[in-house]
Amino acid sequence: MSSNSADESQDKVYGVVIIGAGIAGLTVAETLTAAGFEDFLILEASNRIGGRCRTEDFGSSFVELGANWIHGTTSENSVMVLAEENDLAIKHQLMNRARGHFYRSNGRQIDKELGAKVWTLCKEIEAEVETGHPCPSKGDKTVFTMKDYYVKRLEENLIKFQGAERPDVIAIFNCFSNYLRFHWGGEIAHIPLELCSMTPETEGGDVLIPKGTRSLVNAILSRFRCEGRLYTEKQATSISWGDDLVEVRCSSGDIYRAKCVVITVSLGYLKEHHRDLFQPSIPHDKIKAIDGLDFGLVDKIFLHYDHPFWSSEVGFGSVKLAWDDDEAVITDPENQWYKRIFSFDDVYFNPSCLCVWISCNEAYHMEHLSEEDISETCTSLLRQFLGDPSIPKPSKVIWSTWGTNQHTLGSYSCLGMRSDASHFGCLAEPLTDSNGRLRVLFAGEATHTKYHSTMHGARESGVREATRLLRYFGGIKAPTKHLE
Incomplete structure (x- = not known):
């Protein structure tokens, strides 16, 4: 990785400048390199690479502040293929959401058999939603939601x-319902039922990654030369495109020119900045897609205990918070953010930690709190739902802040009340100049029509745009089968 200082490369005209060093951007570089095309540069706004993959050392091991699993085990999943090629994941090591118990706010554990029966019912209904079950009569509703x-x-x-x-x-x-909110990335009351079949569940389950998602990022990085090609702390503030070269201006004052630019920034960033970022403005249909899709927020809180209060032999498992109807109502999101917590789970590969899942606007409010506030609230919840006032506070706490992160402004794309089935595809369409020449291309999970919100969706979009570039420049060998 290169430093963030200005350099002589600004005087060069590149074939391709890639904006963003997440899975999509790095995959563009990898795919171009594999085909023999090395005239590219990557500009990353933050001081780290990986995008929304963020593995952090914490406690005795690591935690994932961003992407957590590989969704699906088939050979059609390019991230699963990448992991297997590098011995980074095993297909039979899967996340099991059904483990653990449901607890009521009075400290009572719900009967295990009843809990399993209702969970199975909920998953069956989820399958109905994802397979396009006929929409019931809307009655007096304009839109029938999930x-x-x-x-x-x-x-x-x-x-x-x-x-x-x-x-x-x-x-x-x-x-x-709280599980669905973090699984889908948004408020389920705002997701039209008729669009839910656009997001099918990938076959095979959620695969654990023993060395963290950073191992996947490093595997991609190892496949192309980074030195002199990847610059951090280079936030693009202006992208001028037209019949001449594309010009990228950065907040650092640096200017880079290229024949083509690939935009891999998050949908959240595009929502906030597209009006000022592109000159001239992007087409109306693309603006409509950016505005129409939602960009959800999912956060995680990790609690580390120097002396865990659960048995090391049995493990903590999962404590799922089951509020009754009256308790579940949120009238003050800022102070009742904790009611969007789905569960407290033990952390694979980090036995002294618990993971707390939270989503939607309540997660945004959580991000602004102090470590002491978060620690106190989480401890109170554990004591309340487990009926044990002796549960200690964690030794330290770390949490994700995707909503307030100015480079992401959220976690991943999701469907909303203004979404249309065509929006993901429209977002993926490249921009050409008046002579039909490629100028600005778009990649990232939000540009995948089927696997949006996933790592493999991001990776496949990177392959897609790199392939488009290779065809445009001509005379370059096609990507390998696994990168198609």
């Missing part, structure tokens, strides 16, 4: 349970 569908299916299934079980069933559904 939340509407779950409420309807709960009402239909509640009669199958005994009267004494029903309050627990409702509480588990409330818990599962």
Whole structure:
């Protein structure tokens, strides 16, 4: 990796400048290099590479502040292929969301068999949503949302349970709603049901990464020469494109020129900056896609204990918070942010830590709090739901801040009330000059029509745009099969 100081390369005209050194941007560089094209430069706004993959040393091991798993084990998943080629993941090491127990706010553990039965029901309804189950009558609603569908299916299934079980069933559904919010990346009351089949579940489950997502990033980096080609702390503030060369101006004052530019910044960044970033402005259809798609927020809090209060032999498992209907209502998001927490989970490969999952606007409010505030609230919740006032405070706390990170402004793309099925594809369309020459290309998870919000969606988009460039420049060998 090169330093952030100005250098003589600013006088050069590059074939390609890549904006962003996340999975998508690095994959563009890797794919170009594999085909024999090395006339490129990568500009990264932050002081680190990896984008929304962020592995941090914490406690006795590491934690993932960003991407956590490889979604899917088939050979169609380019990230799974990358991991297997480098011995970085094993297909049978999967995340198990069904583990652990549901707890009520009075400290009572819900019957394990009932919890498993309701969880299975919730997952069956989730499968209905993802496979395009017929949308019920909207009644007086303009749009029938994912939340509407779950409420309807709960009402239909509640009669199958005994009267004494029903309050627990409702509480588990409330818990599962928080799971859906972080899984989909946004508020389920704002996701139109008719669009949900656009995001199919990848086959094979969620694969654990024993060496962290940084091992995947490093594997990609090893496939091209970084020195003199990858610069950090180079935030692009202006991209001028037209019939001449593309000119990229950075906040550092540096200027870079190229025949083509590949934009891999987050959708959140585009939402905030596209009006000032591109000169001339990008086409109306692309602006409509940027505005129409949502960019969700999912955060994680990690609690480290010098002396864990759970058995090392049994492990902590997962404590899932099951609020009743009245408790689940949030009237003050700033002070009731903790009601968006789905669970407290033990951390694979880091036995002295717990991971707390939180999403939506409540996660944004959490990001602004102090370590003491977060530690105090998490400890109070554990004591309350486990019915154990002796549970100690964590020794230290670390948490993600994707919502307030000015380079991301959120976690990953998701569907919203203004979203359209065409928006992901529209976002991926390149910009050409008046002579039809490629000028500005777009990659990143939000530009993948099927696997948006995933690492493999980001990687495949990088391959897609690199392939487009190779065809444009001509005479370059095609990418390998796994990168198609």
